[in-house]
Amino acid sequence: MTSTTPQNAPFGSILTDVMAITWYRKGQWETSELKAVGPIEMHPAAHVLHYGSECFEGFKAYKWADGSVHLFRMDRHIERLRQSARSLLLPEPDANQVAEMVRAVVDRSRSAVPDAPGALYLRPLLFGTMPNIGAATTPTDEACLVVLASPVWDYFSGGGRPLSVYLEEHATRCASHLGMVKTGGNYAAALGPTLAARRDKNADQVLFCPGGEVQEAGAANFLAIKEGHILTRGLDSTFLHGVTRDSLLRMAPELGYRVEERNFTVDELIEWVKTGEAALSGTAAVLSGVGTLLRGDKRYQVGDGEIGANTKRLRTALTSIQHGTAPDRHGWLTRV
Ligand code: PLP
Numbered sequence: 001m002t003s004t005t006p007q008n009a010p011f012g013s014i015l016t017d018v019m020a021i022t023w024y025r026k027g028q029w030e031t032s033e034l035k036a037v038g039p040i041e042m043h044p045a046a047h048v049l050h051y052g053s054e055c056f057e058g059f060k061a062y063k064w065a066d067g068s069v070h071l072f073r074m075d076r077h078i079e080r081l082r083q084s085a086r087s088l089l090l091p092e093p094d095a096n097q098v099a100e101m102v103r104a105v106v107d108r109s110r111s112a113v114p115d116a117p118g119a120l121y122l123r124p125l126l127f128g129t130m131p132n133i134g135a136a137t138t139p140t141d142e143a144c145l146v147v148l149a150s151p152v153w154d155y156f157s158g159g160g161r162p163l164s165v166y167l168e169e170h171a172t173r174c175a176s177h178l179g180m181v182k183t184g185g186n187y188a189a190a191l192g193p194t195l196a197a198r199r200d201k202n203a204d205q206v207l208f209c210p211g212g213e214v215q216e217a218g219a220a221n222f223l224a225i226k227e228g229h230i231l232t233r234g235l236d237s238t239f240l241h242g243v244t245r246d247s248l249l250r251m252a253p254e255l256g257y258r259v260e261e262r263n264f265t266v267d268e269l270i271e272w273v274k275t276g277e278a279a280l281s282g283t284a285a286v287l288s289g290v291g292t293l294l295r296g297d298k299r300y301q302v303g304d305g306e307i308g309a310n311t312k313r314l315r316t317a318l319t320s321i322q323h324g325t326a327p328d329r330h331g332w333l334t335r336v
């Protein structure tokens with residue numbers, strides 16, 4: 001018997017028992033179906049297996065104290081899925097159809113939505129199924145779209161412990177024009193440097209800083225935070241435009257923070273953390289405080305090495321909206 005219970009299961013390791021699925025064939029998306037989660041029959045020549053035509057999304061539904069269930073910024077995530085599909089020349093899914101598929105999966109998984117601080121993680125996945133191993137420079141003309149759901153708690157093991165982050169100034173996370181595309185190949189590309197940093201530096205995460213400029217972590221954006229001030233890289237094609245990042249930056253002025261979006265260097269970051277804070281933002285990461293930066297063989301403590309007061313304040317402001325204990329002034333939630 002394993003002692004794994006949902007509450008201590010690693011992020012994403014358990015799924016609810018239902019998925020929504022649709023296929024793109026003969027130039028159109030078919031009507032979607034709800035099915036038991038299980039294997040999908042696919043040809044071994046399928047485009048995705050050879051040429052990596054795949055993209056996905058990740059966002060959450062939250063159960064409020066009154067039992068109602070609410071999706072956070074679903075429209076924005078669906079728009080990003082469509083943008084990823086366009087970049088990879090995959091058939092673009094219809095936004096309304098994806099939203100309907102998500103709603104149907106959440107509705108059928110209602111009893112599996114964890115109480116706060118847990119959530120139901122939604123994972124739409126789009127991949128090319130055209131069976132043609134010669135199609136290396138031809139887009140797929142068939143595809144499959146699936147929506148999975150997973151009850152989740154903390155993404156980073158160790159709960160609220162401050163993270164140690166290795167500053168990777170040489171290896172890049174992905175090809176520079178694909179940073180804003182949420183495609184599996186980017187995560188495959190980041191795996192080697194991430195495992196090396198874990199093994200050699202005992203780091204929890206890697207912060208990619210190509211050419212000495214701070215970019216993003218393997219599965220989260222990066223914010224440098226101080227009392228009344230947030231600094232983060234400005235949007236460009238080299239990294240994922242996080243919905244959590246956008247939400248925090250939009251809330252920041254209401255909470256008295258000035259937002260500065262610009263490129264900054266590792267040297268500047270090391271100076272910043274003498275007194276400032278650092279954090280990783282993302283759907284899975286929420287806003288996770290960084291306690292240590294690792295550069296080469298040097299260690300730099302971030303502030304007092306604990307999760308900073310401003311990081312905690314911003315995280316609570318965000319999760320209070322998500323969990324329905326603060327008003328949703330931006331219209332970010334959709335009740336299912
Ligand atoms: N950057 C990467 C590489 C990610 O995988 C994620 C997570 O989705 C993010 C940033 C944060 O994006 P979001 O806040 O939309 O979840």
Ligand code: COI
Binds near residue numbers: 219285
């Ligand atoms: C997310 O926050 O949705 C992510 O992309 C993390 C995921 C790779 C586990």
